[in-house]
Amino acid sequence: MSETKIKIRNLHKSFGKKVVLDGVDLDIAKGESLVVIGGSGTGKSVLIKCIQGLLTPETGSILVDDKEVVGIDEQEKEELHSKMGMLFQGGALFDSLLVWENVAFDMLENKKEDKKKAKSEAVRVLRSVGLAPDVADLSPSELSGGMQKRVGLARAIASRPEIIFFDEPTTGLDPIMSDVINDLIIESVKGLGATALTITHDMASARKIADKIAMLYHGKIIWQGTVKEMDKTDNPYVRQFINGCSCGPIKVEV
Amino acid sequence: MFLTGIENFLRRQGKPLVAFVSRLGEFSTFVAQAVYNCLTPPFYGRNLLRQILDMGFYSLPVVGLTTIFAGMVIALQSYSGFMRFGAEGAVASVVLISVTRELAPVLSALMVAGRIGAAMAAEIGTMRVTEQIDALTTLSTNPFKYLVTPRIWAGLIVMPVLVLIGDVIGIFGGYVVGVYKLGFNPANYVNSTLQNLQSIDITTGLVKAAVFGFIISLMGCYNGYKSKGGAQGVGTATTNAVVSASILILIFNYVITELFFSK
Ligand SMILES: Nc1ncnc2c1ncn2[C@@H]1O[C@H](COP(=O)(O)OP(=O)(O)OP(=O)(O)O)[C@@H](O)[C@H]1O
Numbered sequence: 001m002s003e004t005k006i007k008i009r010n011l012h013k014s015f016g017k018k019v020v021l022d023g024v025d026l027d028i029a030k031g032e033s034l035v036v037i038g039g040s041g042t043g044k045s046v047l048i049k050c051i052q053g054l055l056t057p058e059t060g061s062i063l064v065d066d067k068e069v070v071g072i073d074e075q076e077k078e079e080l081h082s083k084m085g086m087l088f089q090g091g092a093l094f095d096s097l098l099v100w101e102n103v104a105f106d107m108l109e110n111k112k113e114d115k116k117k118a119k120s121e122a123v124r125v126l127r128s129v130g131l132a133p134d135v136a137d138l139s140p141s142e143l144s145g146g147m148q149k150r151v152g153l154a155r156a157i158a159s160r161p162e163i164i165f166f167d168e169p170t171t172g173l174d175p176i177m178s179d180v181i182n183d184l185i186i187e188s189v190k191g192l193g194a195t196a197l198t199i200t201h202d203m204a205s206a207r208k209i210a211d212k213i214a215m216l217y218h219g220k221i222i223w224q225g226t227v228k229e230m231d232k233t234d235n236p237y238v239r240q241f242i243n244g245c246s247c248g249p250i251k252v253e254v
Numbered sequence: 255m256f257l258t259g260i261e262n263f264l265r266r267q268g269k270p271l272v273a274f275v276s277r278l279g280e281f282s283t284f285v286a287q288a289v290y291n292c293l294t295p296p297f298y299g300r301n302l303l304r305q306i307l308d309m310g311f312y313s314l315p316v317v318g319l320t321t322i323f324a325g326m327v328i329a330l331q332s333y334s335g336f337m338r339f340g341a342e343g344a345v346a347s348v349v350l351i352s353v354t355r356e357l358a359p360v361l362s363a364l365m366v367a368g369r370i371g372a373a374m375a376a377e378i379g380t381m382r383v384t385e386q387i388d389a390l391t392t393l394s395t396n397p398f399k400y401l402v403t404p405r406i407w408a409g410l411i412v413m414p415v416l417v418l419i420g421d422v423i424g425i426f427g428g429y430v431v432g433v434y435k436l437g438f439n440p441a442n443y444v445n446s447t448l449q450n451l452q453s454i455d456i457t458t459g460l461v462k463a464a465v466f467g468f469i470i471s472l473m474g475c476y477n478g479y480k481s482k483g484g485a486q487g488v489g490t491a492t493t494n495a496v497v498s499a500s501i502l503i504l505i506f507n508y509v510i511t512e513l514f515f516s517k
């Protein structure tokens with residue numbers, strides 16, 4: 001059962017003098033939904049980008065399906081990405097393309113599917129993230145922030161990837177839409193049997209979608225466990241984070 | 255004594271020097287990557303068509319206006335200049351040579367650099383800072399092939415065509431001034447233009463155009479691709495794209511002329 005999908009060992013990444021990741025060790029089992037929590041600017045997005053080979057770490061190893069990711073060439077990178085989907089924190093929609101072309105990007109450019117078929121598939125995926133079919137023919141700049149997020153989500157899951165990364169999927173959404181997105185994440189993970197790595201500050205969302213939660217602090221994973229374990233832990237950092245209190249061991253650097 | 259001089263120099267200038275050299279290395283890698291990717295599949299035909307339309311079709315008015323006035327002013331200038339030697343008859347061939355060899359390629363390229371080079375840097379730069387380039391990668395698409403290659407091909411294809419059209423329009427501008435203002439006989443003017451028409455003049459102009467097209471796209475893409483730091487970074491990238499392309503165009507204009515005409 002617990003076959004490891006992603007295995008990270010001793011990952012270091014810094015920008016100039018600024019050390020962001022300082023020896024991260026993390027395992028994600030196949031079909032598991034892992035949520036990474038941590039303060040703003042602790043390197044959560046950087047961690048995801050390292051796993052995808054968008055950033056190159058200084059040292060450390062990242063194995064996806066037992067294959068090393070660090071230092072692979074373009075060809076291997078394309079293969080790697082064909083089984084991954086990613087929701088970017090800022091959406092990162094292509095604004096030269098229409099909404100449906102964004103969602104159908106993989107079908108159109110990589111699988112060379114028929115335009116009509118791709119579009120109807122795109123409309124279906126858009127509907128599943130709560131967007132009406134007439135949104136399909138708009139340009140991304142005509143959408144609200146929350147709608148852009150949902151289109152980003154649709155694009156991430158449209159190719160039915162084995163591994164999906166969600167970078168703050170519910171930030172900027174109203175509570176009801178957040179819950180829809182949470183359900184959707186659960187559905188794509190359980191439904192597709194995908195492995196998911198989610199970053200969030202939204203504890204309600206984390207509780208709902210996580211099989212396991214890991215906390216990133218000062219460049220390291222300082223705690224991990226299930227939601228139940230999280231509620232019982234006496235780790236002061238985790239306690240402070242879930243209570244959202246400014247008093248505690250985590251000092252906000254200003 | 256000499257060595258300590260160098261050492262002191264390096265100590266003072268070391269950082270900017272290292273920055274410059276690494277910048278140069280980065281640029282060379284980019285050029286090599288661009289050339290390699292231009293020659294290997296997959297090709298994105300739709301993107302290429304869009305670029306050809308943007309760079310070619312929509313540049314026609316600008317190129318037309320630039321070259322027609324260039325041709326007109328050359329006719330006027332050479333007439334008043336050559337009158338001193340009683341050589342007014344040379345106006346047609348002076349217009350022909352200066353438009354095809356120099357004015358059409360150089361002026362069109364500078365105009366297109368301002369129009370398209372800037373737009374390329376701004377578009378690709380925005381895609382960089384809003385993570386759209388990363389998004390392309392995660393969708394198993396090589397951003398180099400998707401963004402840079404079509405633009406470079408478009409530059410190589412479109413600029414010669416634009417310049418050829420500019421040649422015709424520029425020569426026509428000279429004709430208009432020659433015939434309607436300076437009182438040349440139309441048939442004689444056309445005859446003297448046709449008699450002096452040499453393929454080398456056109457060819458050098460077109461070779462220049464292709465090189466300039468490559469430069470415009472390359473500088474636009476490079477500056478956009480490497481931009482960082484939000485809106486301000488994109489602004490800087492845009493300026494750099496236009497300035498560097500313009501300077502390189504003028505430098506290469508000289509180099510190519512030297513290669514063709516110095517014996
Ligand atoms: N390309 C980059 N160049 C330089 N520094 C960077 C770069 N990307 C990230 N950083 C730095 O790395 C640190 C971590 O950034 P990251 O985006 O991973 O934060 P995060 O944990 O995702 O925060 P948030 O929750 O606010 O999104 C930040 O301090 C940031 O300044």
Ligand SMILES: [Mg+2]
Pocket residue numbers: 044045046089167
């Ligand atoms: Mg982030």
